Amino acid sequence: MEPAGQRNDTIALSRNALAGLVNAIKLDGFAVFGPTVRDGAIVYDHLDSLEDLPIGVTDKLAPGHYRLAPREDHALFGHHVGPHSLRREFLIPVATLFRARRTPQGFAQIEEPPPARKLALFGVRPCDLAAVAIQDRVLLNDAYRDTDYAARRHGVLVIAANCTQAGGTCFCASMNTGPEARAGFDLALTELDDDTIVCTIGSDVGRALVQRVEHVPASDQLLERARLLLNDAATHMGRTMDPHGLRDLLATTLEHPRWDDIASRCLGCANCTLSCPTCFCTSMEDMTSLDGTEASRLRRWDSCFTVAFSYVHGGAVRPSLKARYRQWLTHKLGSWHDQFGSSGCVGCGRCITWCPVGIDLTEEITALRQPGGS
Amino acid sequence: MPKRPRVAVWKFASCDGCQLSLLDCEDELLAVAEAVEIAYFPEASRAFGKGPYDVSLVEGSITTPHDAERIREVRRSSKVLVTIGACATSGGIQALKNFRNVRELIATVYARPEYIDTLTTSTPIRDHVPVDLELRGCPINKNQLLELLNATLNGRRPNLPSHAVCLECKQRGIPCLMVTQAIPCLGPVTHAGCGALCPAFARGCFGCYGPSDAPNTVPLAQHFRSTGVDSGTVERLFLGFNANAEPFRTQALRMSLGAEAKPSTSKGES
Numbered sequence: 001m002e003p004a005g006q007r008n009d010t011i012a013l014s015r016n017a018l019a020g021l022v023n024a025i026k027l028d029g030f031a032v033f034g035p036t037v038r039d040g041a042i043v044y045d046h047l048d049s050l051e052d053l054p055i056g057v058t059d060k061l062a063p064g065h066y067r068l069a070p071r072e073d074h075a076l077f078g079h080h081v082g083p084h085s086l087r088r089e090f091l092i093p094v095a096t097l098f099r100a101r102r103t104p105q106g107f108a109q110i111e112e113p114p115p116a117r118k119l120a121l122f123g124v125r126p127c128d129l130a131a132v133a134i135q136d137r138v139l140l141n142d143a144y145r146d147t148d149y150a151a152r153r154h155g156v157l158v159i160a161a162n163c164t165q166a167g168g169t170c171f172c173a174s175m176n177t178g179p180e181a182r183a184g185f186d187l188a189l190t191e192l193d194d195d196t197i198v199c200t201i202g203s204d205v206g207r208a209l210v211q212r213v214e215h216v217p218a219s220d221q222l223l224e225r226a227r228l229l230l231n232d233a234a235t236h237m238g239r240t241m242d243p244h245g246l247r248d249l250l251a252t253t254l255e256h257p258r259w260d261d262i263a264s265r266c267l268g269c270a271n272c273t274l275s276c277p278t279c280f281c282t283s284m285e286d287m288t289s290l291d292g293t294e295a296s297r298l299r300r301w302d303s304c305f306t307v308a309f310s311y312v313h314g315g316a317v318r319p320s321l322k323a324r325y326r327q328w329l330t331h332k333l334g335s336w337h338d339q340f341g342s343s344g345c346v347g348c349g350r351c352i353t354w355c356p357v358g359i360d361l362t363e364e365i366t367a368l369r370q371p372g373g374s
Numbered sequence: 375m376p377k378r379p380r381v382a383v384w385k386f387a388s389c390d391g392c393q394l395s396l397l398d399c400e401d402e403l404l405a406v407a408e409a410v411e412i413a414y415f416p417e418a419s420r421a422f423g424k425g426p427y428d429v430s431l432v433e434g435s436i437t438t439p440h441d442a443e444r445i446r447e448v449r450r451s452s453k454v455l456v457t458i459g460a461c462a463t464s465g466g467i468q469a470l471k472n473f474r475n476v477r478e479l480i481a482t483v484y485a486r487p488e489y490i491d492t493l494t495t496s497t498p499i500r501d502h503v504p505v506d507l508e509l510r511g512c513p514i515n516k517n518q519l520l521e522l523l524n525a526t527l528n529g530r531r532p533n534l535p536s537h538a539v540c541l542e543c544k545q546r547g548i549p550c551l552m553v554t555q556a557i558p559c560l561g562p563v564t565h566a567g568c569g570a571l572c573p574a575f576a577r578g579c580f581g582c583y584g585p586s587d588a589p590n591t592v593p594l595a596q597h598f599r600s601t602g603v604d605s606g607t608v609e610r611l612f613l614g615f616n617a618n619a620e621p622f623r624t625q626a627l628r629m630s631l632g633a634e635a636k637p638s639t640s641k642g643e644s
């Protein structure tokens with residue numbers, strides 16, 4: 001993405017033109033990733049054409065519950081967020097950080113080119129883009145820059161899809177990350193009906209791209225329709241969470257009885273953290289070839305919910321489930337502010353939907369706001 | 375080249391599946407055979423090399439007085455003793471007898487019960503002798519076995535995470551079956567290692583790898599019940615290949631006593 005300059009133009013496209021846009025992106029040598037139906041869910045995966053989108057399919061989201069359902073129309077983007085977030089593409093589940101070979105002079109690192117792929121994200125959601133911006137702050141911005149992440153993030157083309165409806169576990173409006181994408185995209189689409197798409201141009205690359213398909217300037221009437229739809233989504237979020245004062249709340253409720261209550265319901269399974277688009281905890285594994293001539297270091301997704309994650313000499317720092325859940329929530333919504341200058345939550349609702357037992361952080365925050373115990 | 379470590383493979387009450395995982399290493403088998411000396415492995419070789427052994431891989435559980443003695447000899451002759459599989463680490467499927475009257479079972483099955491010399495329980499190796507490391511699974515995963523041998527040969531710590539299967543499931547990007555289909559899955563309380571094999575084929579986890587390092591079985595069982603699974607079915611879920619592993623055994627007993635709604639007393643709590 002490049003800066004858009006002063007103008008944030010909007011145009012209108014037909015569905016045919018949008019299909020042409022996908023082809024143009026592919027012609028430029030991009031692998032296109034976006035939402036598609038697989039294994040009973042809408043996941044992010046390879047798209048060959050517009051036809052691979054979940055056309056006429058929606059998803060019903062509730063705590064610990066996800067079901068696909070048909071829609072009455074043929075909407076391309078009439079769904080919400082699925083189990084995958086964009087971190088699968090950038091902070092990949094298992095990455096080889098380096099390999100080395102044994103030589104008479106000691107170990108020599110095997111030079112390898114950084115992963116190179118022209119990636120286009122198509123139809124990704126505002127909350128997910130906000131999450132990418134958060135992970136960028138964590139993984140790109142200081143002395144501990146993650147080079148594999150940086151290589152995968154480089155030169156990614158982003159076509160966002162604004163949300164004209166909100167899911168049962170969504171609360172991006174509370175976290176101020178949606179339902180309309182404000183930054184981090186080359187183009188942002190708002191689907192008005194089966195054949196009308198309003199498109200905001202977010203960068204010069206995006207501007208050049210739309211020149212290759214038929215389009216017209218968006219009329220005031222279309223813009224107003226888009227505004228009403230986005231407004232409707234914002235006022236019909238499945239969840240809400242007052243973001244104000246969370247940092248202080250979490251810093252002052254460490255002994256609240258609610259934590260024990262949560263620990264009696266939580267499985268400690270880590271599904272919440274591995275579904276979360278901003279969680280970034282990983283662990284290192286050293287591997288060797290059987291004959292000991294080669295070694296490699298892997299970076300693998302891990303979670304503050306595992307006992308081993310806080311293991312130091314002599315034992316785990318957070319041996320109880322209560323301590324582990326509390327670590328997660330107090331970091332995500334509290335100390336994240338001190339560390340990275342924002343909340344760690346974008347309100348995507350995945351941790352609620354994909355918790356097998358439906359633990360809902362918005363509900364837990366409401367409970368923590370009540371005076372605790374006796 | 376330094377002297378190759380001498381490896382022995384032992385069988386107790388078991389089906390041989392875990393030993394077969396070693397033979398199943400096909401591509402890597404030659405490299406393994408070069409790197410270690412397989413000194414004793416009746417399943418695969420007629421060579422019966424005498425101890426002591428650097429590493430003993432022990433398959434199977436203890437179900438007879440004779441085996442209870444034999445495992446002591448194995449321990450005495452082994453520097454490092456590694457149990458392989460659910461039988462050796464928890465007692466295996468045959469530990470279901472621990473929940474029943476064994477005399478009656480024998481009388482039901484055998485025409486001449488007096489010929490049968492068995493203990494009333496099937497117990498893991500660790501109940502009898504000190505164990506240095508346990509490889510989980512029914513059967514074990516050959517990659518984990520290779521990782522163990524590899525780490526031993528190279529003097530490093532093996533990468534054998536003890537967290538829940540769910541982390542492997544998520545790494546593979548499988549949409550959770552509990553959430554998308556209300557399929558009862560033991561993944562949240564089961565030790566990783568299989569790479570989420572069953573969820574990848576839309577089957578709930580059977581718990582082959584036994585309890586994770588911090589299994590909170592009570593809310594999981596409660597959740598199964600709340601999605602309409604009857605108490606007997608939940609009980610049987612926990613009475614699988616690792617029925618005798620303490621957290622699973624306790625949860626099964628809770629179900630059979632109708633005490634599933636009691637608050638958790640599992641060790642993961644503070």
Ligand code: SF4
Nearest residue numbers: 276345346348349351
């Ligand atoms: S904490 Fe939950 S709602 Fe917030 S970003 Fe992570 S998964 Fe989404």
Ligand code: SF4
Nearest residue numbers: 266267269270272355
């Ligand atoms: S909150 Fe839910 S998803 Fe997260 S560890 Fe607990 S049970 Fe698993």
Ligand code: SF4
Nearest residue numbers: 540543550551559561
């Ligand atoms: S399918 Fe099973 S193993 Fe996979 S995330 Fe869901 S509960 Fe965990």
